[in-house]
Amino acid sequence: MATYNTSQFRKGLKVQLDGDPYLMIECNFVKPGKGQALYKCRLRHLLRNTVIDRTYKSGDSIEAADVEEIDAQYLYRQGDQFVFMNVQTYEQYELTLDQIDDAWKYLKEGMNCSMLLFNGNPITMTPPNHVVLRVEYCEPGAKGNTASNVTKPVKVETGAEMTCPSFVEMGDLIKVDTRTGDYIERVKE
Amino acid sequence: MGGDSRRRSRLVLGELATGVASYSRMTAPPLHPDFRPTANWDALRLWAVMLARLRRFFAERGFIEVQTPLLSADTVIDRHLDPFRVEDAGRTLWLQTSPEFAMKRLLASGAPAIYQVTRSFRQGECGPLHNPEFTIVEWYRPGDGLEEGMILLSDLAEAMLGRGPAERVSYRDAFILHAGVDPLAADVASLRRAAAEHGVATPESLDALDRDGWFDLLLVGLVAPHLGRTQPTILFDYPPSQAALARVRPDTQPVAERFELFVDGIELANGYHELTDAAELRRRNAEANHRREQDGKMPLPEESRLLAAMDRGLPSAAGVALGFDRLVMLAAGAKTLAAVTPFPWDRA
Numbered sequence: 001m002a003t004y005n006t007s008q009f010r011k012g013l014k015v016q017l018d019g020d021p022y023l024m025i026e027c028n029f030v031k032p033g034k035g036q037a038l039y040k041c042r043l044r045h046l047l048r049n050t051v052i053d054r055t056y057k058s059g060d061s062i063e064a065a066d067v068e069e070i071d072a073q074y075l076y077r078q079g080d081q082f083v084f085m086n087v088q089t090y091e092q093y094e095l096t097l098d099q100i101d102d103a104w105k106y107l108k109e110g111m112n113c114s115m116l117l118f119n120g121n122p123i124t125m126t127p128p129n130h131v132v133l134r135v136e137y138c139e140p141g142a143k144g145n146t147a148s149n150v151t152k153p154v155k156v157e158t159g160a161e162m163t164c165p166s167f168v169e170m171g172d173l174i175k176v177d178t179r180t181g182d183y184i185e186r187v188k189e
Numbered sequence: 190m191g192g193d194s195r196r197r198s199r200l201v202l203g204e205l206a207t208g209v210a211s212y213s214r215m216t217a218p219p220l221h222p223d224f225r226p227t228a229n230w231d232a233l234r235l236w237a238v239m240l241a242r243l244r245r246f247f248a249e250r251g252f253i254e255v256q257t258p259l260l261s262a263d264t265v266i267d268r269h270l271d272p273f274r275v276e277d278a279g280r281t282l283w284l285q286t287s288p289e290f291a292m293k294r295l296l297a298s299g300a301p302a303i304y305q306v307t308r309s310f311r312q313g314e315c316g317p318l319h320n321p322e323f324t325i326v327e328w329y330r331p332g333d334g335l336e337e338g339m340i341l342l343s344d345l346a347e348a349m350l351g352r353g354p355a356e357r358v359s360y361r362d363a364f365i366l367h368a369g370v371d372p373l374a375a376d377v378a379s380l381r382r383a384a385a386e387h388g389v390a391t392p393e394s395l396d397a398l399d400r401d402g403w404f405d406l407l408l409v410g411l412v413a414p415h416l417g418r419t420q421p422t423i424l425f426d427y428p429p430s431q432a433a434l435a436r437v438r439p440d441t442q443p444v445a446e447r448f449e450l451f452v453d454g455i456e457l458a459n460g461y462h463e464l465t466d467a468a469e470l471r472r473r474n475a476e477a478n479h480r481r482e483q484d485g486k487m488p489l490p491e492e493s494r495l496l497a498a499m500d501r502g503l504p505s506a507a508g509v510a511l512g513f514d515r516l517v518m519l520a521a522g523a524k525t526l527a528a529v530t531p532f533p534w535d536r537a
Binding site for chain 1: 315317318391394402405433456
């Protein structure tokens with residue numbers, strides 16, 4: 001297993017602590033002139049996003065994390081399993097609903113997304129920033145109301161519920177920001 | 190909760206995307222592609238002005254400026270200093286971690302008060318306050334002891350920084366005040382306890398019995414940050430195990446006649462009432478090498494021309510080494526050496 005020793009420590013390093021992948025987000029070198037060198041590091045868990053502080057002394061090492069970001073295509077859902085394909089190797093990967101989290105709301109079959117592999121196993125994925133979804137059901141809007149500050153709930157083709165301006169109709173295509181879940185605009189076919 | 194975690198995990202992916210290539214290829218830190226200096230011309234001008242002021246300070250006191258080799262067959266043996274090794278025609282030379290050995294050879298050969306401004310090299314020391322190559326000012330005055338050494342250092346700090354003369358705090362008093370432990374009386378378990386009680390981040394690999402390692406941890410984590418805040422501070426009378434090349438004063442509680450200057454919590458200079466006993470230096474060299482081997486480091490040559498000089502007789506003297514880049518950095522109100530030097534390590 002590859003390791004990094006303290007002389008290789010720096011921001012951006014992907015490392016493994018207790019089997020979990022972390023990103024080194026800060027590394028400060030402190031040393032008394034005639035004393036022990038210390039490396040004060042701040043690390044972020046790549047999945048939970050929790051931040052921890054660790055101090056190392058020169059000569060220490062940390063296991064490297066084999067973390068790779070790949071382009072993947074979403075194929076289909078089977079119960080709580082979501083199946084993706086590496087667009088380069090055609091290899092298939094499965095993620096659970098837990099790993100997917102809220103992103104299921106935006107997943108349409110055939111959609112491209114990015115996926116994170118840790119030691120060769122998929123651990124999370126991210127959909128494109130913007131996706132276009134068809135509105136499957138909503139209450140009809142008040143006639144002539146084009147104001148976007150009046151909103152209503154709609155159900156989109158993935159089964160997710162979103163909030164849209166009241167002028168959106170059933171069958172419309174809407175563009176959504178997947179980072180915030182916000183409606184952006186109506187899209188023409 | 191779900192939506193929120195979604196957003197955060199995307200940020201992580203973004204960071205990775207802009208990050209570096211595959212981990213297996215990452216061995217050395219990348220070099221910065223920019224050819225331009227990191228310091229602006231105001232800072233570089235201040236550097237030059239301060240160097241002129243420093244030379245005037247020493248000239249006014251009758252010091253002679255000397256220059257000694259950067260590459261030498263001899264090198265300081267310190268547990269925590271790693272010199273760069275250079276090979277030439279079957280001969281091993283070392284880039285000097287400080288000009289100490291050569292300047293003491295001059296002292297043993299009848300030198301008057303001498304000073305030097307030169308480059309020094311320490312492997313692996315790289316960070317906001319460290320550069321593996323840096324400018325060092327080092328001076329020796331025969332006849333000086335601890336007291337005279339500290340007075341001269343205080344005068345220099347006042348002349349260069351204009352923040353008043355230095356206050357003095359003994360290592361013992363500073364540790365009692367800021368770490369709640371008496372460093373001369375405490376066993377290593379008390380040092381460990383002090384670190385834990387104050388929540389000092391501690392490397393897992395730090396040997397529970399490595400007394401000096403715990404001293405360093407407490408100094409860096411708890412003591413130094415308080416030093417030199419309102420005026421420069423000289424910390425003096427170190428534990429004998431931290432003597433390095435200082436003589437140990439055989440009081441009821443022996444202490445090393447070592448002193449250091451701190452400004453804004455930053456270590457600026459290190460001085461000794463110099464050890465003159467060759468047998469004692471041989472003992473400390475062997476001890477330092479033993480420690481180096483335990484730390485998995487290369488042992489360094491124990492015999493040197495300095496020892497030959499000390500065998501002949503080194504006059505009693507005080508000597509100090511000062512980090513000049515850090516001095517300019519503090520005068521400029523900067524936070525990094527890169528702000529006052531043109532080409533730090535990744536642009537060297």
